[in-house]
Amino acid sequence: MYPTVLDLAIFGYIAATGLSLAYLVQREEWLHRVASVATIAGWVLHAVALLALAFRLGRPPLGSLSEAVSVAVWVAVLLALWVERQYGVKVLGAFVLPVVLVLSINSATTRPLGIPGIERALGGAWIWVHIGLVLIGIAAFVLNFAGALMYVLQERQLKAKRPGTLYYRLPDLETLDRLTYRTLALGFPFLTTGLILGVLWAGRAWGSVFAYDPLALLSFVAWAIYAGTLAGRAAAGWRGRRAAYFAIIGFATLVLTLGAGLFLPGRHGS
Amino acid sequence: MTLFVAGLSHKNAPVELREQLAVEEDKLRELLSDVSATGAVRETLILSTCNRVEVYGVAEAPGEARAVVFRHLCRYRGVAYGSVEPLLYTHLDGDAVHHAFRVAASLDSMMIGEPQILGQVKDAFGLAQACATVGPALHTLFTAAFAVAKKVRTETEIARHAVSVSFAAVELARKIFAGLGGKAVLLVGAGKMGELAARHLVEHGAFPVYVANRTWPRAQEMARALSGAAVPFAELETALAGVDIVITSTGATEPIVTLAMVQRVMHGRRARPLFFIDIAVPRDVEGSVNTLADVYCYNVDDLKQVVEANIRERLREAQRGEALVMREVAKFLTRQSDVEVIPTIVSLRERLEEIRVGEVRKALARLPGATAETREAIEALSAAIVNKILHAPITKLRESSRAGSSRSWLPLIHELFGLGRK
Numbered sequence: 001m002y003p004t005v006l007d008l009a010i011f012g013y014i015a016a017t018g019l020s021l022a023y024l025v026q027r028e029e030w031l032h033r034v035a036s037v038a039t040i041a042g043w044v045l046h047a048v049a050l051l052a053l054a055f056r057l058g059r060p061p062l063g064s065l066s067e068a069v070s071v072a073v074w075v076a077v078l079l080a081l082w083v084e085r086q087y088g089v090k091v092l093g094a095f096v097l098p099v100v101l102v103l104s105i106n107s108a109t110t111r112p113l114g115i116p117g118i119e120r121a122l123g124g125a126w127i128w129v130h131i132g133l134v135l136i137g138i139a140a141f142v143l144n145f146a147g148a149l150m151y152v153l154q155e156r157q158l159k160a161k162r163p164g165t166l167y168y169r170l171p172d173l174e175t176l177d178r179l180t181y182r183t184l185a186l187g188f189p190f191l192t193t194g195l196i197l198g199v200l201w202a203g204r205a206w207g208s209v210f211a212y213d214p215l216a217l218l219s220f221v222a223w224a225i226y227a228g229t230l231a232g233r234a235a236a237g238w239r240g241r242r243a244a245y246f247a248i249i250g251f252a253t254l255v256l257t258l259g260a261g262l263f264l265p266g267r268h269g270s
Numbered sequence: 271m272t273l274f275v276a277g278l279s280h281k282n283a284p285v286e287l288r289e290q291l292a293v294e295e296d297k298l299r300e301l302l303s304d305v306s307a308t309g310a311v312r313e314t315l316i317l318s319t320c321n322r323v324e325v326y327g328v329a330e331a332p333g334e335a336r337a338v339v340f341r342h343l344c345r346y347r348g349v350a351y352g353s354v355e356p357l358l359y360t361h362l363d364g365d366a367v368h369h370a371f372r373v374a375a376s377l378d379s380m381m382i383g384e385p386q387i388l389g390q391v392k393d394a395f396g397l398a399q400a401c402a403t404v405g406p407a408l409h410t411l412f413t414a415a416f417a418v419a420k421k422v423r424t425e426t427e428i429a430r431h432a433v434s435v436s437f438a439a440v441e442l443a444r445k446i447f448a449g450l451g452g453k454a455v456l457l458v459g460a461g462k463m464g465e466l467a468a469r470h471l472v473e474h475g476a477f478p479v480y481v482a483n484r485t486w487p488r489a490q491e492m493a494r495a496l497s498g499a500a501v502p503f504a505e506l507e508t509a510l511a512g513v514d515i516v517i518t519s520t521g522a523t524e525p526i527v528t529l530a531m532v533q534r535v536m537h538g539r540r541a542r543p544l545f546f547i548d549i550a551v552p553r554d555v556e557g558s559v560n561t562l563a564d565v566y567c568y569n570v571d572d573l574k575q576v577v578e579a580n581i582r583e584r585l586r587e588a589q590r591g592e593a594l595v596m597r598e599v600a601k602f603l604t605r606q607s608d609v610e611v612i613p614t615i616v617s618l619r620e621r622l623e624e625i626r627v628g629e630v631r632k633a634l635a636r637l638p639g640a641t642a643e644t645r646e647a648i649e650a651l652s653a654a655i656v657n658k659i660l661h662a663p664i665t666k667l668r669e670s671s672r673a674g675s676s677r678s679w680l681p682l683i684h685e686l687f688g689l690g691r692k
Contacts, residue, residue, distance in 0.1 A: 027426075027427065027587070027590075028590075154445065158442070158445060158566055159560065159566065161560075161568060161572045161575060161576070162575065162579065163576055163579040163580070163583075164579075167445065167579075168427075168431070168583055171448075172444060172445045172446060172447060172448050173445065173446050173447075173543065174446065174447050174543075175448045178448070236540070237540025237541055238541060239541035239542070239564070240541050240543065240563065240564050241563055241564070242541070242563070
């Protein structure tokens, strides 16, 4: 059941992405309505797929990185639906859903089985908390990235003084900056706590923290970028473009981190 | 009886002629009653604005009605009918509906989406109603037109996006700030244009307002007019540090806000955005400040460019408005044609129901021992037969009316079923 329902969910996300992008350039309200329905349908199917997987495996569907990314995507979509409502940013889907799709590709192609001894390696409740917290952080950073991207695009329109389609469709800079800040403030504590737990657990289970694990190393680079941005915002009053650029760089590092975990040999497996 | 609209507009008639033909309300009253007194029109309404003079009406011979109305109008205004007549356009039935919808929705306006036209159409309608020249046809038409206009306005963006420089500035401010509530404004110079822009900002919630001007009394005067506070011109830089939006409109020949000044100001603002609206010519703000982070500087030419983009956006939206109007016209015509045949359908049903009830009563009188079930069965049977018989003619009537051929079918149905009058 797992692959078919998940495939349907991803199909829903693909449809929602196309519709959202169309809505960005073509102001037809029905496109937005259908996109919302497709997003929600994809999300519900995704939830069913994850639940089915959890029942079959008899453990949370977080046993491999691709499973965890799948759950992170699921949380990100939920968060996006909420943010869209909260901030009234109807074009949000066009910026979040492509990222969702990119992150979904791996979980759709990789089958989550065939990692021998995973339960033993992952044993202990703390590891689930580690994974759970980190992936909520990742979900928040998907939104953080989308907000930053919209900010940079809108800022460019305003500076160039030649209003194009995006000028009319994107919200104002202050709203976008607030969105970027809040998602950073939301994601950062999750990522931090998750990483600390990971370090503690790794120290006990593996005897060392970073040895030979590219994902662990890169994740600390991403964490440092987000920490720097947050500090800059809080202490030096960084706002606007600079904060947006950092959010984009931070997210790129995060995606690189996940990529490294999925495709390079290391202890996080695939 | 045919619905028609005839007239001339900014599209085909020169402004000199439109000016000559425009009539004020009192004359319009007279004109309406004179025209309807001739008997050439059954219903009529005259729309007279600076961009169009049009007569909407229902008449046996629309061509004749058009000539009567415009002859009267030309006589009132001392214009030769011969010079007007070749410019007149006429639309009939569905095309007239289409035209009325487009006009009310501001799709036929000189500046697409301008809001005045709907009010003008409403006024013309009100006047014609007061003069009792509006009948059921025009009433239905214009009620629908008002609804369509509202729909076009809310479902498309033809009325959004400023087409004046000062409103374009307000819209830009609203793309930088999340609402203007509580945003501080500094007005430098006391020109009319600057005041207008400041007023627009204040109307959108901007507060407080500071005014700096080289002559102190003039600054105080303007500050009073805007319920703001005057600040000394010499302390311009200090004032810049604490505001969000700056409007400059002085007569200075050299820039009074320099790049170096804004650089110093921005240093202490912790990336709080600063938006310059420079409507002075020559410019008051060095254009290069726009290159600084979080500083946005628009001069008059930039604002005009934004206005042009806004107009292009309106035109794009107008295409969606046109599509919407087309759909609404189709719906309207369907409703209209249904209305035409509904009385016949109703009397047809009544006629057959009358027969059915009468025959059922007779049958039951012959069956004194009938149980409740038998009675019910007879009722149901007779009702089913009537419905089955009616189905085909009613469907045919609806179809024919939508196809526009109900006029030949209506008398036929009346004749066949003996529906009495008509």
